[in-house]
Amino acid sequence: MLKFESESNTQQTAAAVSAAKPQYLATEPRSFFMTVRDIGFWIRSSRADARMSRERHEHGAAAAFDGLYSRSADPYGAELPQYRYQQRKYDSLLSMLPQRRFQSVLDIGCGRGAFTRKLAPYSAEILGTDISEVAIAQARMLSKSHPNIQYSSAPMLEAPATEQRFDLIVLADTLYYTEAPSAERFETISHNIGSRLVPGGLLLLVNHYFFGIDPASRATRMTHDIFRANPELTCVAEHRRAFFLATLLQRPQM
Numbered sequence: 001m002l003k004f005e006s007e008s009n010t011q012q013t014a015a016a017v018s019a020a021k022p023q024y025l026a027t028e029p030r031s032f033f034m035t036v037r038d039i040g041f042w043i044r045s046s047r048a049d050a051r052m053s054r055e056r057h058e059h060g061a062a063a064a065f066d067g068l069y070s071r072s073a074d075p076y077g078a079e080l081p082q083y084r085y086q087q088r089k090y091d092s093l094l095s096m097l098p099q100r101r102f103q104s105v106l107d108i109g110c111g112r113g114a115f116t117r118k119l120a121p122y123s124a125e126i127l128g129t130d131i132s133e134v135a136i137a138q139a140r141m142l143s144k145s146h147p148n149i150q151y152s153s154a155p156m157l158e159a160p161a162t163e164q165r166f167d168l169i170v171l172a173d174t175l176y177y178t179e180a181p182s183a184e185r186f187e188t189i190s191h192n193i194g195s196r197l198v199p200g201g202l203l204l205l206v207n208h209y210f211f212g213i214d215p216a217s218r219a220t221r222m223t224h225d226i227f228r229a230n231p232e233l234t235c236v237a238e239h240r241r242a243f244f245l246a247t248l249l250q251r252p253q254m
């Protein structure tokens with residue numbers, strides 16, 4: 001178990017408080033996440049998802065995401081300078097991770113690799129994977145100055161495409177695109193991903209979370225609870241922020 005256990009955004013366990021000073025990869029941003037301009041970020045993302053969702057029915061998910069990334073550089077606005085939301089969010093996610101050098105990191109649904117590159121300074125080797133070949137081609141171009149990042153469009157969510165084990169797996173803003181989502185499907189995904197962690201390895205799961213009562217937030221809560229109920233994983237931290245839920249899980253040491 002990690003020494004820095006903190007179970008919610010409001011409560012820290014007595015163990016965490018009395019443990020040696022926790023060290024994380026970043027300091028959590030203190031100021032409010034969004035500016036008025038960030039409303040444009042949400043509109044952009046919603047439009048991207050609406051169009052992708054229509055195209056997915058006709059052409060399948062891979063082609064729909066390929067179309068999205070072909071039509072627009074940075075369709076989710078992750079690195080557009082006029083929006084600060086996503087960069088703040090990435091800093092917030094880094095602030096959940098313990099300060100250490102990860103040996104082998106897997107970023108599933110990495111898109112153009114915006115968060116993958118944030119992890120590069122803390123990792124020996126990173127593999128970013130995405131269902132979209134177009135996103136992967138763009139991620140490779142954008143990551144030329146990071147020789148420790150490899151990219152692949154091999155499927156990683158369900159059927160393990162590699163025997164490799166990782167000490168950090170990131171699954172950020174990807175699970176809600178799962179086709180035919182159901183509790184059983186998420187249990188299978190949780191098991192597949194958990195089994196690819198080394199003992200002591202971490203899984204960072206992130207999904208949109210708004211006000212707790214809307215359908216998207218309820219779906220996120222249910223999905224994270226399924227991962228938390230996986231007996232192969234232990235929850236070590238959970239942050240509920242505007243507007244996401246991030247859960248850090250660990251495969252226990254043998």
Ligand SMILES: C[S@@+](CC[C@H](N)C(=O)[O-])C[C@H]1O[C@@H](n2cnc3c(N)ncnc32)[C@H](O)[C@@H]1O
Nearest residue numbers: 065109110111115130131132157172173174177
């Ligand atoms: C909103 S983007 C998130 C990008 C990145 N994780 C981030 O947080 O910046 C969602 C990504 O998930 C990818 N994706 C959707 N379904 C996937 C699947 N089954 N396997 C791998 N990637 C998938 C999409 O192609 C898209 O690039």
